[in-house]
Amino acid sequence: MDMVVCIKQVPETTDIGWDPQTGSLIREGVPGILNPNDKNALEAALDLREKHGGLITALSMGPPQAEEALREALSMGIDRGILLSDSLFAGADTLSTSYTLGLALEKIARFDLILCGKESSDGMTAQVGPQLAELLNLPQLTCAIEITVNRSAVKIKQKLEDGFRILETCLPALITVEREINRPRIPAMDSIIEAYRDKKVQVWAGADIGCHTEHLGLKGSPTRSRKVYRKKVKRGEVTILEGEPDEAAKELIQILKQKGLL
Amino acid sequence: MSPDELKEYKGLWVFIEQRNGNPVRVSLELLGKGRTLADQLDVDVTAILVGEGVSGIPEELIYYGADRVIIADDPIARDYRTEVYADIIVEQVLREKPEILLIGATCIGRDLAPRISARLETGCTADCTELHIDKEMRLIVAAKPFFGRNLMADFICPFRRPQMATVRPGVMELKAQDRKRKGKLICVDLNLKEEDIRVTVLETVRSAPDGTSLEEADKVVVGGMGLGDVKGFEMLKELADLLRAKVGATSLPVDAGWISKDYQVGQTGKAIRPRLYIGCGVSGAIQHSAGMIHSELIVAININPKADIFNFADYGIIGDVNEIVPALIKELHEMNPKI
Numbered sequence A: 001m002d003m004v005v006c007i008k009q010v011p012e013t014t015d016i017g018w019d020p021q022t023g024s025l026i027r028e029g030v031p032g033i034l035n036p037n038d039k040n041a042l043e044a045a046l047d048l049r050e051k052h053g054g055l056i057t058a059l060s061m062g063p064p065q066a067e068e069a070l071r072e073a074l075s076m077g078i079d080r081g082i083l084l085s086d087s088l089f090a091g092a093d094t095l096s097t098s099y100t101l102g103l104a105l106e107k108i109a110r111f112d113l114i115l116c117g118k119e120s121s122d123g124m125t126a127q128v129g130p131q132l133a134e135l136l137n138l139p140q141l142t143c144a145i146e147i148t149v150n151r152s153a154v155k156i157k158q159k160l161e162d163g164f165r166i167l168e169t170c171l172p173a174l175i176t177v178e179r180e181i182n183r184p185r186i187p188a189m190d191s192i193i194e195a196y197r198d199k200k201v202q203v204w205a206g207a208d209i210g211c212h213t214e215h216l217g218l219k220g221s222p223t224r225s226r227k228v229y230r231k232k233v234k235r236g237e238v239t240i241l242e243g244e245p246d247e248a249a250k251e252l253i254q255i256l257k258q259k260g261l262l
Numbered sequence B: 001m002s003p004d005e006l007k008e009y010k011g012l013w014v015f016i017e018q019r020n021g022n023p024v025r026v027s028l029e030l031l032g033k034g035r036t037l038a039d040q041l042d043v044d045v046t047a048i049l050v051g052e053g054v055s056g057i058p059e060e061l062i063y064y065g066a067d068r069v070i071i072a073d074d075p076i077a078r079d080y081r082t083e084v085y086a087d088i089i090v091e092q093v094l095r096e097k098p099e100i101l102l103i104g105a106t107c108i109g110r111d112l113a114p115r116i117s118a119r120l121e122t123g124c125t126a127d128c129t130e131l132h133i134d135k136e137m138r139l140i141v142a143a144k145p146f147f148g149r150n151l152m153a154d155f156i157c158p159f160r161r162p163q164m165a166t167v168r169p170g171v172m173e174l175k176a177q178d179r180k181r182k183g184k185l186i187c188v189d190l191n192l193k194e195e196d197i198r199v200t201v202l203e204t205v206r207s208a209p210d211g212t213s214l215e216e217a218d219k220v221v222v223g224g225m226g227l228g229d230v231k232g233f234e235m236l237k238e239l240a241d242l243l244r245a246k247v248g249a250t251s252l253p254v255d256a257g258w259i260s261k262d263y264q265v266g267q268t269g270k271a272i273r274p275r276l277y278i279g280c281g282v283s284g285a286i287q288h289s290a291g292m293i294h295s296e297l298i299v300a301i302n303i304n305p306k307a308d309i310f311n312f313a314d315y316g317i318i319g320d321v322n323e324i325v326p327a328l329i330k331e332l333h334e335m336n337p338k339i
């Protein structure tokens, strides 16, 4: 069973600049990490490979430095990495990202299952998985906390806010996984070294996947961030309760009492 | 789309998610918000309702702000399935061309909205916490906290229709029903065949709502990193019990594993509107305030007088939670020795 895992490199910190012109995050020069949720997708794929065999490809769209995320995936034990990198891809929203990933998947052609994280820690939209499934006309199973494959059928336990469902579909399909599905393995030092030394990461540009430039990057993105701004949330003046801890506590309790909150 | 094509799209739609024949709260919140936005554009609000045996719901949707309700009632739509619901909604959208489509950012809404947006090749802004209309440009502006400290971002979808957004449950006010409102019901036929649907639902288990979830709590005491460790949350629980409040948390203690994600308040947690919010060792980052700013009374306990939370708290105590919280517990015990 061949699998493709979509992984994203995300900024390590939350304190990050943005380009006031385009509203995009400035990723260049910011240390990146593999999106934590995508490690779960990789772990799920490795687990399925143990049971069913097959080849695992990690696919990522991003600036050249996103290769590090693919190396990390390799060190976890996946078979190969493909980086989609081209200045034409810059500024992509989720739809344009999905379009680009979709073309790469059409080029990869051989896969039974696509795995994504539910959401990325920077975008946090949880949109790329379902959009990719739509563009490839595949059934989607989202928010998986368990996956079982039986021949050509795949079943998941889907987490909902107030319970769960068991869903089933036929392969090929796309699954997004929750954080709690598994505990991603921590690669051993020698596999990390090996991932950097031997295993190759292919880099594909726009021309390699035959895309129409009007669908790419900022140009191909229907949503725009019009404005990014610092917002000081304010609601009137705060009344500070002064004094020693027990005095301040007494005063607060009095206030809550007066307001009928006790 | 060309300017002429864009002009063909009119009206605001809200997808009504229902569970066992009851609309989920966020759908009703969106009808109220949608009503306000639609009035600014001078257009109708349409609720689109999909399911089996949902005929009891439409009146209520009108009372909450809809002018029209499109009903797709069919056994094939009994359980939510992405393809079925996407097919139905896309067909109606292509026929009637609404300019705006709003969906609650529930598990199901977040599964459905991106699927629809990809099929319609339009933009969908996920997990918004604010919506308003730019009248001049005739656009909906969807805002949400941005990655980074105290940053917000406004998103627009200028050249595609419908403009889509998913909205976090709890951030929009649930408006009162207006039982005098009248509206139009439109039943649509489905011509979907079960054998074309690729996903089967084998089982659904929903835990019964116990009516005491964080979102519905009257009082919430929220702990942040300032609590220091798991023990801090034990102390907080004691305070919460005495106040008959629920415990909540910011995202960092959740990430640290001190408390489960179910308790997280904020942009990526739950949005709450209690009568009383007490933040203990909470800095007040915008991703957190997005989920609690509509609380009636906000109290903050923080050691740093410059913490952002003091910008929007009503009452503040500047001090160490390890001193203030025990003092509050002691005071509450003295007040009511029985508990």
Ligand SMILES: Cc1cc2nc3c(=O)[nH]c(=O)nc-3n(C[C@H](O)[C@H](O)[C@H](O)COP(=O)(O)OP(=O)(O)OC[C@H]3O[C@@H](n4cnc5c(N)ncnc54)[C@H](O)[C@@H]3O)c2cc1C
Residues within 6 Å of the ligand: A014, A121, A122, A124, B146, B147, B148, B223, B224, B225, B226, B227, B249, B250, B251, B252, B253, B264, B265, B266, B267, B268, B269, B270, B280, B281, B282, B283, B284, B285, B286, B287, B288, B291, B301, B302, B303, B304, B307, B319, B320, B321, B322
């Ligand atoms: C995409 C994204 C989504 C996010 N979603 C959420 C979300 O849903 N909910 C959420 O809460 N956050 C969310 N965050 C994180 C958010 O940006 C903040 O990092 C987080 O809310 C800060 O948590 P905190 O206030 O507990 O911790 P800190 O910011 O570390 O603040 C701790 C506070 O405690 C005070 N303090 C320290 N010691 C004491 C003491 N002994 N006594 C009293 N006070 C003390 C400090 O002065 C400080 O103000 C998100 C971030 C991103 C990027």
Ligand SMILES: Nc1ncnc2c1ncn2[C@@H]1O[C@H](COP(=O)(O)O)[C@@H](O)[C@H]1O
Residues within 6 Å of the ligand: A006, A007, A008, A009, A035, A037, A038, A041, A059, A060, A061, A062, A094, A097, A101, A115, A116, A117, A118, A119, A120, A121, A123, A124, A125, A126, A127, A128, A129
């Ligand atoms: N640039 C990207 N390259 C590869 N996969 C991505 C990319 N962006 C998002 N994904 C995948 O889509 C999931 C959801 O991302 P998001 O929609 O940003 O929350 C992630 O967990 C990844 O699996």
